Amino acid sequence: MxxxxxxxxxxxxxxxxxxxxxxxxxxxxxxxxxxxxxxxxxxxxxxxxxxxxxxxxxxxxxxxxxxxxxxxxxxxxxxxxxxxxxxxxxxxxxxxxxxxxxxxxxxxxxxxxxxxxxxxxxxxxxxxxxxxxxxxxxxxxxxxxxxxxxxxxxxxxxxxxxxxxxxxxxxxxxxxxxxxxxxxxxxxxxxxxxxxxxxxxxxxxxxxxxxxxxxxxxxxxxxxxxxxxxxxxxxxxxxxxxxxxxxxxxxxxxxxxxxxxxxxxxxxxxxxxxxxxxxxxxxxxxxxxxxxxxxxxxxxxxxxxxxxxxxxxxxxxxxxxxxxxxxxxxxETTSPKIQNPYWKANFAIYDLNKETKRVAIWDMATTTIPRWVKFPATTKFTSLCGRSIPKTETWYKMESAPILAEIPSVDLSLIKFKQAIIP
Known part of the structure; x- marks a missing residue:
């Protein structure tokens, strides 16, 4: 998606x-x-x-x-x-x-x-x-x-x-x-x-x-x-x-x-x-x-x-x-925005500067089919107090614990979402 x-x-x-x-x-x-x-x-x-x-x-x-x-x-x-x-x-x-x-x-x-x-x-x-x-x-x-x-x-x-x-x-x-x-x-x-x-x-x-x-x-x-x-x-x-x-x-x-x-x-x-x-x-x-x-x-x-x-x-x-x-x-960021790729799924975007975005993604829905997010290779992650994020080789599972990441602004559109048993 x-x-x-x-x-x-x-x-x-x-x-x-x-x-x-x-x-x-x-x-x-x-x-x-x-x-x-x-x-x-x-x-x-x-x-x-x-x-x-x-x-x-x-x-x-x-x-x-x-x-x-x-x-x-x-x-x-x-x-x-x-x-x-x-x-x-x-x-x-x-x-x-x-x-x-x-x-x-x-x-x-x-x-x-x-x-x-x-x-x-x-x-x-x-x-x-x-x-x-x-x-x-x-x-x-x-x-x-x-x-x-x-x-x-x-x-x-x-x-x-x-x-x-x-x-x-x-x-x-x-x-x-x-x-x-x-x-x-x-x-x-x-x-x-x-x-x-x-x-x-x-x-x-x-x-x-x-x-x-x-x-x-x-x-x-x-x-x-x-x-x-x-x-x-x-x-x-x-x-x-x-x-x-x-x-x-x-x-x-x-x-x-x-x-x-x-x-x-x-x-x-x-x-x-x-x-x-x-x-x-x-x-x-x-x-x-x-x-x-x-x-x-x-x-x-x-x-x-x-x-x-x-x-x-x-x-x-x-x-x-x-x-x-x-x-x-x-x-230290500006222009916070919330988008919803799915019901009860939250995608927050913040401007750190013109070149850099910070994003947070979390999912509050109880679904039988998991939701996943894929980030570009340029992504830098911030640990939420050591919380582990379930993932495949390239896809991260969306859960109630937010995923925190920083990416170049030009790569924002490379973030992808998918709902599947195995992405």
Whole structure:
């Protein structure tokens, strides 16, 4: 099977390096003073540098109210304050609640919303020099499960109507994310919020499309992006003249889970690789933040202990290796494109320079007849953390683990695909 390649650039934005227009971030917990895993920003900095991430995400303590200048931040918000000074990655800062300040868990009264808004504006004033992205709350919608008086779209809209203009007053050119929806089946909550005017008070929407408790086959990176593409299509149907930017501010898989069984370390590594390779080619998707950087414990029954790219002792898991390898493979490239030679088969193309392309190929379909790809003799391969690729003399089998390769631009058309028992 020969494939027609479209190598044209759609717009000038494509000439930017991926690292300059797309966020590869991780969630962490320096903002939790009691958290024993995230002991110091110095430890975290070295790991972030190894991964080469360009963004982080963390909860802001309400101790920010005790700070009156940037010099006060280490005393007011502890490890997070020190981290802002030494970690170069762009911070996403979650403006969440505090049980002492908001005993009702979510600010649903006018007085509580005023208290929250004052905190948010104060944070924007003090932190503006760090070029933060602020996120108004985190997974507000999930409280519906616990209390029918909480988690509603209506109450969330009242909050963002108060907080968004207060934050933008301090950082008029800054980015404020709204939504933060977790486990939002068929995107009902977020679509209702947008229908009611959410994007009048936000610069982008944040989503958490977890699938670690789905039946086994959809627990993949491909399915995460399929779900988010569905949301984007619905947004374009409802608002064809509006470009609504989406940020995946949490996504991850626990490798141990007493309730849902967990996902294997190798599958998690493949998932992270798949998402990082495809997501930058979606112009309306601005970034992904893997949850999370470090395991928070070792309890085999508690899934929250096992989301880390690194384990509790800060040893690198396969997903960390995959993330680092893939990001370093694409971060300096431009003009990412995804083509599909077959259903659920992905062929990603990136420009390293005028003379050189980088490509990634992976296949998510379950077929009785294998799919294969043949590369020109000029190809140089990049190992995905030592993964072996089944092959014949000249054909490579397409599987869920991506094949990473670099070829001269003039040879791109020599890549061939075939579906056969033996090619």
């Amino acid at each position: 020969f494939f027609m390649f479209d190598t044209s650039s759609a717009n000038s934005a494509e000439t930017k390096k991926i690292m300059d227009q797309f966020f590869f971030g991780v969630g962490m917990h320096l903002g939790q003073q009691w958290n024993k895993t995230y002991k110091s920003p110095q430890d975290v900095k070295s790991i972030l540098s190894d991964l080469s991430v360009n963004a982080t995400r963390d909860d802001l303590p309400w101790g920010i109210l005790d700070a009156h200048s940037q010099d006060d931040l280490p005393n007011a918000i502890g490890k997070m304050g020190d981290g802002l000074d030494i970690i170069s990655a762009r911070p996403v800062i979650i403006l969440k609640g505090d049980p002492k300040e908001l005993p009702g868990i979510q600010p649903t009264s006018e007085a509580e919303r005023e208290k929250y808004t004052n905190m948010a504006q104060h944070a924007a004033t003090l932190l503006k020099n760090y070029n933060p992205i602020f996120e108004i709350w985190n997974e507000w919608n999930l409280k519906v499960r616990e209390n029918t008086q909480l988690g509603s779209v209506e109450q969330y809209l009242e909050l963002v109507k108060a907080a968004y203009p207060a934050i933008k007053k301090e950082i008029p050119n800054g980015t404020v994310l709204v939504g933060g929806a977790g486990d939002d089946k068929n995107w009902r909550w977020i679509l209702k919020a947008i229908e009611m005017g959410l994007m009048d008070y936000g610069d982008g929407i944040s989503v958490h499309p977890y699938n670690y408790c789905s039946r086994l086959s959809p627990r993949t990176g491909w399915n995460v992006l399929y779900s988010v593409k569905t949301l984007h299509r619905e947004l374009k149907k409802a608002y064809p003249d509006k470009d609504i930017l989406i940020y995946i501010t949490e996504i991850g898989w626990p490798d141990t889970d007493g309730e849902c069984g967990g996902v294997s370390l190798d599958i998690i590594a493949e998932n992270v690789a798949q998402i990082l390779l495809e997501a930058p080619a979606l112009p309306w998707l601005k970034g992904i933040w893997i949850y999370e950087l470090l395991d928070q414990g070792t309890d085999p029954t508690d899934r929250e202990d096992h989301f880390g790219l690194y384990d509790y002792n800060k040893n690198k898991k396969p997903a960390a290796c995959a993330a680092k390898t893939v990001w370093q493979f694409i971060d």
